[in-house]
Amino acid sequence: MTDTAIEADALAKRFGRLGRATWALRDCSFRLPAGRVCAVVGPNGAGKSTLLALAAGLTAPTGGTVTVLGTTPGAARARVGFVAQDKPLYPQLSIAETLRMGADLNPGHWDAAAAQRVVAGGDLDPKKRIRSLSGGQRTRVALALALGKRPELLLMDEPMADLDPLARHELMGVLMAQAAEHGTTIVMSSHVVAELEDSCDHLLLIGEGRVRLAGEIDELLEGHARVSAPAQSDLSPHTVIESRTTGRQVSALVRPVGTLRADWQGGTPSLEELVLSYLRNPEAPALTPAKSEEFSA
Amino acid sequence: MSAALTAPTRVHLTRWVVRLHRPALYLWTALILALAAALLWLAGPLADAAAEAWQRYNACADMGPCAYDQDAILRYKDYYEYATYAVLAVPFLVAAWSGASLIGREVENGTARLAWTQGLSPVRWLATKLALPALLVTVGTGALVALHRHAWVAGDGRIDTAKSWSDFATFYASGPVVVALALTGLVAGALIGLRRASSFGALGGGLCVTAFLWFGIHLLIPHLWSTVTKVTPMAHNVGPSGNGISVTQGVITATGARIADAHCTADTTAQCQAYYADLDAVSWFNDYHPAAHYWPLQWIATGILLAVTALLTVVTFRGLRRRTTTPEGAAV
Known part of the structure; x- marks a missing residue:
């Protein structure tokens, strides 16, 4: 067990080929201690999604390093949950099948009860197909899949964007309970600062691909x-x-x-x-x- | 730690690959069964009827009008062609599906990323996604070419209008080359599906790579095995002889020199005779592959295509690994 959830050192990611290349992230260094609820904030296109994808082992950096739970993102895969911005799920599967798939693909650390609780909170019929769900309902299933994995680190890209205020409040409560109960480190990006103020204790402000502010929110404010x-x-x-x-x-x-x-x-x-x-x-x-x-x- | 939650078990990805591509699996099974049935029908009743019609026709050819079942002959010929082209379409079908549906759509919709953030590596995901279809493609296409060969053998020597083994459509549809091409299509579709963010682009790309490789191997095949040369004296005036896949034809002069592609384009026999006399030609030659070269040509071409497929597979996996793993990340 390490006390550091994510550590980035001069992390950089460039998209595109020479000449037309753009830096999504550049010279990005920070350390996120384990057990924090961290808000990744910044305007659209600042590099938030790129940072989360790098930490989730979905893309490789162009330069620098990122360490997740004391190891490489690839090696930490089984211990990290990820919810992408557009909440991709297989449209042809039912909700129950989606959760069964989660169990089959995460052997040894699948918490079926936790996943079902998240789905049940939305009063969803498990037999319903993913393609028939609304955006908010899909978010709920995506969160259930990520939480069922019982991750040590949960990365979420704009998780609450599709949710109505009630569902947002309820799911934030579920997340905070998870963090409190299991010591899960939660990292969520958003460009709405207000929705993070009450629940997050750590801040990572990204602008134009660089870290502008990083640290405990209380200390930053003080x-x-x-x-x-x-x-x-x-x-x-x-x-x-x-x-x-x-x-x-x-x-x-x-x-x-x-x-x-x-x-x-x-x-x-x-x-x-x-x-x-x-x-x-x-x-x-x-x-x-x-x-x-x-x-x- | 969390590992104590439930007893560790294996990752079960195979059943989900089957579940996610269930419609394709049903369609593939139906296609193979329908084509297999058609080929068996062709090899049995249709070939028998056509052979019998030819037998009757040949028996009474010298005795004026006679009764024979012309429809049976034409039916065999038509259905043989349809079945042949259906078998030849299989590699394209596999490439299109692989590019568009198996991999391309997953990358486009982001579900590939969903899979890569479960408890298995992207490399493992791709391996399972390719291994199962590869097995089904090999078995299905293999069965089709075996049955096509069976249907061709049923007509060979019995039906005068039956295609020669060296007819290219027949050559490909009844040998392992088309099985290898289907596997190449599968991997090519996956490679492009992973690189391009649109499933439609991957569909087109998979088709193009398959067509390009087919064209390449088609140009290569005549040169994969040493040819047999048949020399015919010019006096016979019939042109080069020897049936099979011809590589070079021409004339041999009195000095023993070979002149390739010495085709007479004149209208009259006299003009042609003058043309060949001018060249001082004494005989025709034909460097060609006789029927005995069928299997060596098939297997060498298959080997080359499998090597290309293996190379594409390595490129596909390395690309995925490089894309998702940090440079230091030796552990996947």
């Missing part, structure tokens, strides 16, 4: 401050992520170095504010574990 100061104030030596001058006031989001001046009004930003500030300002310096250690040193 490491930043919202300040309101007179327009001419010198904000240095604090690292300014974003600043906006309105009239005689400048409002900014900063990474304080030392203590902030007492006459500046401030507060802790919300997760959404933090994320948006970083996304709006691609030039703002990234904050990843390696760098935060430098800071504390």
Whole structure:
């Protein structure tokens, strides 16, 4: 057992051939401790899906390394669950057959009861074919298949996008119970920050193929401050992520170095504010574990 | 750890490959059974009726009009052709299905990724997906060519209009070359299905690769075994003789030199005689494969195609492994 769920070192993935190649992920380094519920956040096309596919052993990196549960993604396959963004399932199978297939393809660690509980929560007839299900119902079956595997690490790409608020709430509850009961590390990507704030304790913010922020959400929030100061104030030596001058006031989001001046009004930003500030300002310096250690040193 | 949940058992992928491709399995079985029945019918009642009609015709050929069953002769000829082309279509059918349905659709719909994130490696997945169809294709196509050969033998020497062994459609439909081509089609379809994200593109690609390889082996076959040369004196004035697959024909001059492809294109015999006299030709020659070369040619061509199939299989598996495994990831 390792205490690290995912560790990426200078991970890079390029698509396409020379000349027309685009980097989906570039120089991506972070460490996700085991047992966390991690949100992978970023705009569309930021590289979230690529990162999850690399960790799931579905695609090989162009450069760098990724270690999953202490080994290669390929070797960790049996211990990792994956739910792809479009929730692919075999349309010709029934729900019951899909779960039986899960049992046959995951010998030794299939939890039939857990899988059935997820399906039963949606009041679905097990005899129903996958092709006749709605998007939300398919998501439920895909989650059942992934949870039935009893994974140590569960990777989910936009898992909740198709679900109505009730189902979203219920399935998030199922996931959190799984994480609490079995110590499962959960990694889910989303571009809706609000839906992750309550359930996630770790954040990985990706923008333009690079890691912009990585760490425990509490620590990240505490490491930043919202300040309101007179327009001419010198904000240095604090690292300014974003600043906006309105009239005689400048409002900014900063990474304080030392203590902030007492006459500046401030507060802790919300997760959404933090994320948006970083996304709006691609030039703002990234904050990843390696760098935060430098800071504390 | 979680391994203690239930006793470890084996991965059961085979039954799911069968379940997911059940319609194709039924269709394949029906196709093989229908074609086999047609070939047996051709070899039995149809060949017998045509042979009898020819016997009657030949018996009374010199004695003016006679009664014989012309329809039986034509029926054998037509059905023989249909059955031959049906057997020749099998490699294309397999390639199209492999590219479009077996692999292409799984990659296109993302279900391949679903399978690759279960408790088995992508390589294992592909191996099972190919092994089972390969077995069924070998058995089914093998049975068809054996029955086609049986139907051809039933007509050979008894039916005057029966095709020669060297007729190319007959040559391919009644030998192992077509079985090897079906396997090549299976692997070619899978290779392209994994590389292209659209099942329609993989369908076309699988067909093209199969057609290309068939064309290639067709050009190669006459040169796979040393030919027999038959020399006919020019005096007979009948052209080169020797029945089979001809490789080079021409004339031999008085000095012993061979001139290939020396075909007279003139209209009259006198002009042709002058043409050959001009060349100083004394005899015809024909480098060809007689009927005795049938099996050596078949087996060598089959061997080459199986080698190509093996190569395509290695490329397919290496491509999948490279695509899904990290460079350091020796463990799969």
